[in-house]
Amino acid sequence: MINKFLGFTPKKEMLPSQTVTPDTEIDLSSHKYQKIWLGPNHPGVTGNMAVELTVQGNTIMKAQTHVGYLHRGFEKLIERRLFVQGFPTSIRMCVAEPDTNEYFIARATEELSGYADAVPEYANWLRMLSLEMARLQGLLRGVPGQGGTFALGIGVQWGVYLRDLILDRFEELTGARVYHMFIIAGGVRGNLPEGFKARMEDNLRDIDDFIVKIKKLMFHNSIFKTRAKGLAVITPDMVDKFGIVGTNARACGVKRDVRKDNPYLYYDQLDFDPPTATDGDVYARTWIRWQELIQTVDLIRQIMAKMPETGDIRCKMPNVLNWKIPKGETYVRLESGRGEMGMYYVTDGSDKPRRINLRGPSYNHAISVLEHMLIGADVADVHAIMVSLQTCPPEIER
Amino acid sequence: MNIKDILTPFTAWANVVKEPVTIKDPFNREAAPRYRGFHDNDIEACIGCGTCEAICENQAIDLIPVDGVETKDGDSGLRPQVDYGRCCWCALCVDICTTDSLRLTNEYTWIDTDPDNFIFTPGVTPKSWYKKEEGWRKPGNGYEFYSKERVDMEELHAEERIDSFIEFVKGYSKEQAEKEADRCVSCGICTATCPAHMGIPEYIKAIRNDDLEEGLRVLYETNPLPEICGRICTHKCEDVCSVGHNGDPLSIRWLKRYIADQNPSEKYKEILNQDTSKSNGKKVAIIGAGPSGLSAAYYLALLGYECTIFEKLPEAGGMMRYGIPEYRLPYDQIDKDVNYILELGVEIKYGVNIGTDIKLEQLGKDFDAVFSGTGLHLGRSTRIPGTDNENVYFATDLLREIVLGKDIYVPEKIVVIGGGNVAMDITRSLARLQQIKYGKVDCTATSLESEDIMPADREEVVEAREESAIVDPGWGPKSIEIENGKVKGLNVVKCLSVFDENHAFSPKFDEDNKKFFPADMVVESIGQGMDLSYLSKEFKEKLKFTERGRIKVDEYFQSGVEWLFVGGDIIEGPDVIHGIANGHKAAVGIDNLLNK
Ligand code: SF4
Ligand code: SF4
Ligand code: SF4
Numbered sequence: 001m002i003n004k005f006l007g008f009t010p011k012k013e014m015l016p017s018q019t020v021t022p023d024t025e026i027d028l029s030s031h032k033y034q035k036i037w038l039g040p041n042h043p044g045v046t047g048n049m050a051v052e053l054t055v056q057g058n059t060i061m062k063a064q065t066h067v068g069y070l071h072r073g074f075e076k077l078i079e080r081r082l083f084v085q086g087f088p089t090s091i092r093m094c095v096a097e098p099d100t101n102e103y104f105i106a107r108a109t110e111e112l113s114g115y116a117d118a119v120p121e122y123a124n125w126l127r128m129l130s131l132e133m134a135r136l137q138g139l140l141r142g143v144p145g146q147g148g149t150f151a152l153g154i155g156v157q158w159g160v161y162l163r164d165l166i167l168d169r170f171e172e173l174t175g176a177r178v179y180h181m182f183i184i185a186g187g188v189r190g191n192l193p194e195g196f197k198a199r200m201e202d203n204l205r206d207i208d209d210f211i212v213k214i215k216k217l218m219f220h221n222s223i224f225k226t227r228a229k230g231l232a233v234i235t236p237d238m239v240d241k242f243g244i245v246g247t248n249a250r251a252c253g254v255k256r257d258v259r260k261d262n263p264y265l266y267y268d269q270l271d272f273d274p275p276t277a278t279d280g281d282v283y284a285r286t287w288i289r290w291q292e293l294i295q296t297v298d299l300i301r302q303i304m305a306k307m308p309e310t311g312d313i314r315c316k317m318p319n320v321l322n323w324k325i326p327k328g329e330t331y332v333r334l335e336s337g338r339g340e341m342g343m344y345y346v347t348d349g350s351d352k353p354r355r356i357n358l359r360g361p362s363y364n365h366a367i368s369v370l371e372h373m374l375i376g377a378d379v380a381d382v383h384a385i386m387v388s389l390q391t392c393p394p395e396i397e398r
Numbered sequence: 399m400n401i402k403d404i405l406t407p408f409t410a411w412a413n414v415v416k417e418p419v420t421i422k423d424p425f426n427r428e429a430a431p432r433y434r435g436f437h438d439n440d441i442e443a444c445i446g447c448g449t450c451e452a453i454c455e456n457q458a459i460d461l462i463p464v465d466g467v468e469t470k471d472g473d474s475g476l477r478p479q480v481d482y483g484r485c486c487w488c489a490l491c492v493d494i495c496t497t498d499s500l501r502l503t504n505e506y507t508w509i510d511t512d513p514d515n516f517i518f519t520p521g522v523t524p525k526s527w528y529k530k531e532e533g534w535r536k537p538g539n540g541y542e543f544y545s546k547e548r549v550d551m552e553e554l555h556a557e558e559r560i561d562s563f564i565e566f567v568k569g570y571s572k573e574q575a576e577k578e579a580d581r582c583v584s585c586g587i588c589t590a591t592c593p594a595h596m597g598i599p600e601y602i603k604a605i606r607n608d609d610l611e612e613g614l615r616v617l618y619e620t621n622p623l624p625e626i627c628g629r630i631c632t633h634k635c636e637d638v639c640s641v642g643h644n645g646d647p648l649s650i651r652w653l654k655r656y657i658a659d660q661n662p663s664e665k666y667k668e669i670l671n672q673d674t675s676k677s678n679g680k681k682v683a684i685i686g687a688g689p690s691g692l693s694a695a696y697y698l699a700l701l702g703y704e705c706t707i708f709e710k711l712p713e714a715g716g717m718m719r720y721g722i723p724e725y726r727l728p729y730d731q732i733d734k735d736v737n738y739i740l741e742l743g744v745e746i747k748y749g750v751n752i753g754t755d756i757k758l759e760q761l762g763k764d765f766d767a768v769f770s771g772t773g774l775h776l777g778r779s780t781r782i783p784g785t786d787n788e789n790v791y792f793a794t795d796l797l798r799e800i801v802l803g804k805d806i807y808v809p810e811k812i813v814v815i816g817g818g819n820v821a822m823d824i825t826r827s828l829a830r831l832q833q834i835k836y837g838k839v840d841c842t843a844t845s846l847e848s849e850d851i852m853p854a855d856r857e858e859v860v861e862a863r864e865e866s867a868i869v870d871p872g873w874g875p876k877s878i879e880i881e882n883g884k885v886k887g888l889n890v891v892k893c894l895s896v897f898d899e900n901h902a903f904s905p906k907f908d909e910d911n912k913k914f915f916p917a918d919m920v921v922e923s924i925g926q927g928m929d930l931s932y933l934s935k936e937f938k939e940k941l942k943f944t945e946r947g948r949i950k951v952d953e954y955f956q957s958g959v960e961w962l963f964v965g966g967d968i969i970e971g972p973d974v975i976h977g978i979a980n981g982h983k984a985a986v987g988i989d990n991l992l993n994k
């Protein structure tokens with residue numbers, strides 16, 4: 001097939017998928033291999049991390065991920081600040097979907113101080129709205145972005161434009177475009193502006209069109225199919241072994257979704273069923289995310305229809321400057337665009353957290369799973385695989 | 399793979415004929431009305447409390463002095479400066495601003511070549527965006543960072559309290575006190591205004607930490623009479639409390655009382671751990687066991703001085719005991735504070751009248767220094783016709799006699815002239831005595847000042863009315879009606895204004911608008927005067943006096959005679975906390991004098 005398509009027969013070592021296993025002996029002194037560093041500064045790496053590749057021809061024989069270029073000590077910074085001062089820092093742990101981290105800090109402190117049930121209903125719906133909007137803007141970048149890794153740039157431009165429209169909605173709801181700082185202990189920081197729903201609906205209609213267009217562009221595209229199908233296959237037996245979550249797990253048939261398995265906020269009141277696929281390759285993962293795009297648009301519509309018109313946005317809580325939380329610990333989690341994220345939060349009775357630790361999906365996906373997936377892959381596919389695993393270095397290093 | 403998969407992507411070419419979606423002029427794009435852009439501050443409204451600085455997690459705010467803003471009561475004179483190299487535009491500073499003066503506008507573009515310019519003082523450094531209405535403001539809908547409502551103090555109902563002198567304000571429970579203490583933003587604006595500069599945020603913090611022993615130690619740093627002040631302080635701190643700008647001020651006085659109440663007197667010595675056993679061999683005489691005298695004695699004792707207080711009356715406390723009714727300040731609470739001072743080795747000689755029993759000059763010889771805080775015990779008269787009648791009294795005299803247990807004259811109808819706290823004290827005391835004697839109250843207080851400018855604390859007026867006394871302000875006393883040598887009542891005319899344009903006392907009356915308060919007894923309570931008869935003529939000549947007839951003192955309350963320090967109501971006030979502050983300062987002054 002490839003011969004027909006290219007019009008010549010490539011040499012064997014130019015072909016992807018030589019049979020390489022993690023145990024393949026590599027003798028560097030044989031001069032048959034070469035080491036290449038990809039990153040830490042490389043436009044194809046979504047953030048600052050590096051992959052040390054040992055290649056033979058185009059084939060990756062061995063891959064080692066290196067992190068540590070982006071360490072800002074966020075967890076420690078938060079541990080040295082008052083509870084209320086934590087959320088502006090927490091959002092920097094994940095640029096793509098900062099809202100999840102705002103939610104963790106709020107939810108964990110509420111749980112540990114006994115205010116979990118006091119959060120007003122209206123505020124909880126607004127939290128859900130902002131979390132789904134965050135997922136939507138992430139998908140608007142992520143789905144066409146996968147095409148981008150195969151040099152399909154046009155979809156990215158469409159997606160970025162539509163994402164900007166969602167950021168416009170974020171801007172009017174939360175007062176900021178990227179770092180929203182909206183979900184705060186006790187509730188949220190603003191009500192729904194007048195006319196918001198209508199403007200959101202306009203944007204969602206544009207996104208409906210985009211969904212159709214991007215389907216044609218990517219999923220009816222011979223190049224995309226050729227390169228994405230069968231690439232970097234995750235098999236169901238890997239899921240538990242590597243701690244794989246989210247769309248990466250769902251794309252190989254393992255249906256994991258915190259929103260369903262352990263509903264938080266009012267997700268049990270929404271009607272949705274997370275899509276799954278069986279192939280577990282880059283194509284399947286992208287396909288699942290495209291379906292999630294449809295589902296997220298629907299969820300936002302459901303939330304806007306079901307939420308109360310108005311109400312209190314924050315419950316009465318202690319003075320934020322004097323707030324102390326009794327000794328305790330909790331693990332809060334949610335389904336982010338990249339899968340289950342969680343935060344382990346420990347308090348010791350003082351006015352600052354004793355320890356916080358973020359459980360981010362990228363830590364597993366982009367360090368251990370990636371190393372595994374790259375063996376035997378073609379050098380040109382590294383970025384595609386990284387993006388398909390939703391690698392987010394800032395979230396690995398906090 | 400089929401041919402469709404090769405052709406379909408080309409449908410994207412349809413976009414070539416579409417309008418581009420790019421914003422043509424990104425620099426002039428208006429941000430959303432709620433956008434968190436650049437800071438603005440209403441400099442007039444801001445009080446420099448620094449709460450914005452305290453909450454900023456990036457330490458982007460510094461409070462700095464600003465031209466044209468003066469430090470005054472309730473205003474530190476500082477204003478927040480923001481460093482845009484640190485700020486992350488979270489607007490937590492806006493959400494907590496105690497006066498709502500701080501906000502973020504929705505302006506977000508600022509191009510400058512000098513990085514230092516990005517440190518600026520909102521509202522002061524000229525910026526184009528200040529006029530913009532849009533931007534982030536403190537959200538509504540139940541969103542607040544600290545509670546605006548004060549925790550109410552429980553009191554006895556009027557019916558329960560009117561027939562006795564039992565203390566009617568119950569005091570906070572632990573839970574109530576901690577809840578109230580939680581509202582404090584620890585800004586210290588109150589400390590600056592408190593005459594004694596008490597460590598208010600620190601002792602409120604001790605309440606939050608449930609460390610009341612630490613709380614007591616903080617109180618005693620600046621105030622050796624916490625039980626007393628916790629009850630009857632004029633709480634100037636509460637008038638300026640920053641939380642009061644947008645809600646009820648902290649109940650600072652009741653919190654102080656809570657700390658003092660919760661610490662038993664037997665443990666004071668152990669908690670405060672003050673050693674006064676080592677004398678420095680110097681002796682100080684103190685005239686009057688009122689707040690200033692007790693305070694001076696306390697701080698001098700801590701410095702190793704041997705202090706002897708000479709008190710004319712049979713018990714310590716001065717005006718606090720003989721001027722303030724027991725229902726507001728029970729005697730055992732005065733004793734608690736006084737006894738601790740005595741435990742430190744201070745001696746009080748009761749029933750000694752300086753001037754007659756011992757000459758002041760003699761004290762000057764026998765002691766290394768003398769502090770005089772003799773207070774304002776003389777009543778002032780309106781001098782209207784009829785005041786010479788035997789049933790016209792001064793409030794101060796009556797209050798003292800009640801405490802001394804004398805059987806005072808309590809007729810069925812009484813009228814009190816005066817609108818200050820002392821007037822309310824005597825009105826409410828006499829109302830109680832009437833209730834006990836006749837089973838009903840008929841006591842009226844009338845003042846020159848109208849209701850809105852009455853000098854008495856608002857709560858005093860409200861409580862007097864609850865206790866069935868009548869408060870009828872805005873009348874000028876004209877004459878006391880006397881018939882057959884007996885008081886019949888008080889003639890008054892409407893008072894139109896009390897002060898002239900220059901705020902000088904110059905009352906104007908409407909002589910046609912008359913009223914008559916029938917009464918068998920009239921009490922005058924229009925102010926108190928000092929009795930300086932203990933100063934001999936020759937001694938007076940050595941002292942300097944102010945235009946208003948007060949003894950001239952320096953900042954350490956040292957008079958024109960080197961060894962004589964003077965403080966308390968005769969210098970400043972009148973109130974307890976000024977007395978305490980004066981006593982403390984004078985102690986420092988005396989130490990400076992004797993230890994130099
Ligand atoms: S919190 Fe408000 S009032 Fe206080 S200093 Fe800051 S801007 Fe001024
Ligand atoms: S907006 Fe946030 S970071 Fe900036 S000065 Fe205010 S509190 Fe500090
Ligand atoms: S009592 Fe009021 S003025 Fe004093 S520190 Fe607390 S908030 Fe500030």
